[in-house]
Amino acid sequence: MSTLLLVVGVVVGVAYIYHHVVVKGARCTSKAKLHGKTVIVTGSNTGIGKTTAIDLAKRGARVILACRSTQRGEAALEEVKRESGSNQVVFMQLDLGSLKSVRSFAENFLKSEPRLDILINNAGVYLQGRTEDGLGMMFGVNHIGHFLLTNLLLDRLKECEPSRVVNVSSMAHNFGKIDFDCLNTHKALGLGTSFMEVLQVYSHSKLCNVLFTHELANRLQGTKVTCYSLHPGAINSELARNASSVMLMLLKPVTVFFFKNTVQGAQTTLHCALQEGIEPLSGRYFSNCTVREVYAKAKDDAAAKKLWELSERLCGLA
Numbered sequence: 001m002s003t004l005l006l007v008v009g010v011v012v013g014v015a016y017i018y019h020h021v022v023v024k025g026a027r028c029t030s031k032a033k034l035h036g037k038t039v040i041v042t043g044s045n046t047g048i049g050k051t052t053a054i055d056l057a058k059r060g061a062r063v064i065l066a067c068r069s070t071q072r073g074e075a076a077l078e079e080v081k082r083e084s085g086s087n088q089v090v091f092m093q094l095d096l097g098s099l100k101s102v103r104s105f106a107e108n109f110l111k112s113e114p115r116l117d118i119l120i121n122n123a124g125v126y127l128q129g130r131t132e133d134g135l136g137m138m139f140g141v142n143h144i145g146h147f148l149l150t151n152l153l154l155d156r157l158k159e160c161e162p163s164r165v166v167n168v169s170s171m172a173h174n175f176g177k178i179d180f181d182c183l184n185t186h187k188a189l190g191l192g193t194s195f196m197e198v199l200q201v202y203s204h205s206k207l208c209n210v211l212f213t214h215e216l217a218n219r220l221q222g223t224k225v226t227c228y229s230l231h232p233g234a235i236n237s238e239l240a241r242n243a244s245s246v247m248l249m250l251l252k253p254v255t256v257f258f259f260k261n262t263v264q265g266a267q268t269t270l271h272c273a274l275q276e277g278i279e280p281l282s283g284r285y286f287s288n289c290t291v292r293e294v295y296a297k298a299k300d301d302a303a304a305k306k307l308w309e310l311s312e313r314l315c316g317l318a
């Protein structure tokens with residue numbers, strides 16, 4: 001009996017420590033205040049984007065919630081204001097699946113806001129399909145939309161330097177690969193719709209984020225605009241909302257124990273946006289608030305340059 005109790009006690013203890021140390025992860029320890037600074041967070045109506053926005057508003061930043069749905073965006077606006085106690089929060093409509101919408105968001109923003117100090121490219125989808133412009137959905141939203149957005153806002157970031165761009169990628173990028181033939185013929189990173197194929201395309205799109213950060217850092221050398229990509233952790237958010245119901249049922253018990261909540265999930269984004277002294281690490285990839293090494297394919301200069309040029313052509317920047 002007492003042995004059984006001991007075993008149960010040890011198991012519960014180990015589980016508790018595991019959850020509180022490993023799952024929870026490191027916290028952003030920066031005390032930075034952001035009064036007079038302006039921040040954009042894409043996809044900030046839910047998930048880690050919303051908790052990131054609340055934290056930044058609490059620090060005094062003027063926070064632009066860039067979200068695709070007006071209804072969800074305005075609901076989040078009220079919540080972010082309430083939770084942060086700040087009224088320096090603004091909703092501006094942005095659909096990253098539409099190049100037209102990205103352009104009109106940038107135009108609106110540049111006209112109405114004099115500063116941009118931190119751009120957080122957080123929005124992401126896990127869904128096959130096509131964007132308004134006929135691009136593969138995950139390629140279009142997770143990569144091309146943010147590519148165009150970042151490029152259109154780059155001059156303003158330079159005017160406000162030192163400034164930062166933060167790209168929320170994923171450790172899934174480790175399983176990614178960029179098939180330039182498929183991109184050239186289908187404007188997508190893959191076409192399948194089975195569970196494994198969708199996961200693959202998501203991974204490819206996240207590899208694009210890491211490669212982009214690498215190339216952008218090269219292009220920004222000599223300026224005080226720095227950029228970072230990151231893995232936020234496995235988080236209990238709405239990201240898997242379009243996965244199959246069987247998948248969601250299997251995932252549920254796992255997420256409760258092994259996944260971070262959205263406040264924990266926002267910490268590495270905040271670290272990259274705020275931590276003093278990380279500027280020499282521009283272009284690098286972070287997880288658990290720590291810089292990490294990546295595979296050669298995620299810092300491949302030639303692939304990064306090729307992807308940049310293809311992206312310029314696809315969104316009419318070249």
Ligand SMILES: NC(=O)c1ccc[n+]([C@@H]2O[C@H](COP(=O)([O-])OP(=O)(O)OC[C@H]3O[C@@H](n4cnc5c(N)ncnc54)[C@H](OP(=O)(O)O)[C@@H]3O)[C@@H](O)[C@H]2O)c1
Binds near residue numbers: 069124231232233
């Ligand atoms: N959850 C994880 O375990 C995990 C792991 C690694 C990386 N990440 C990355 O973390 C980021 C945030 O994800 P999350 O977990 O917080 O997911 P989430 O709860 O699903 O939030 C994603 C956000 O992106 C927005 N979005 C989707 N498509 C958009 C579009 N076309 N235009 C503008 N906004 C759009 C969504 O808006 P709507 O609500 O209108 O759809 C939502 O606000 C993503 O880049 C994701 O890939 C997540």
Ligand SMILES: *[C@@H]1O[C@H](CO)[C@@H](O)[C@H](O)[C@H]1NC(C)=O
Binds near residue numbers: 021022025026288
């Ligand atoms: C994350 O960092 C914390 C604190 O630095 C550490 O205790 C924890 O083990 C790390 N977790 C992972 C998964 O590396």
Ligand SMILES: *[C@@H]1O[C@H](CO)[C@@H](O)[C@H](O)[C@H]1NC(C)=O
Binds near residue numbers: 142
């Ligand atoms: C973020 O990713 C987007 C799309 O992948 C890219 O256009 C942008 O340059 C990247 N920025 C940084 C800082 O990585």
Ligand SMILES: *[C@@H]1O[C@H](CO)[C@@H](O)[C@H](O)[C@H]1NC(C)=O
Binds near residue numbers: 127129241242
């Ligand atoms: C994805 O899931 C959302 C919420 O459950 C739903 O409203 C939307 O129609 C789904 N989209 C697709 C393409 O299945």
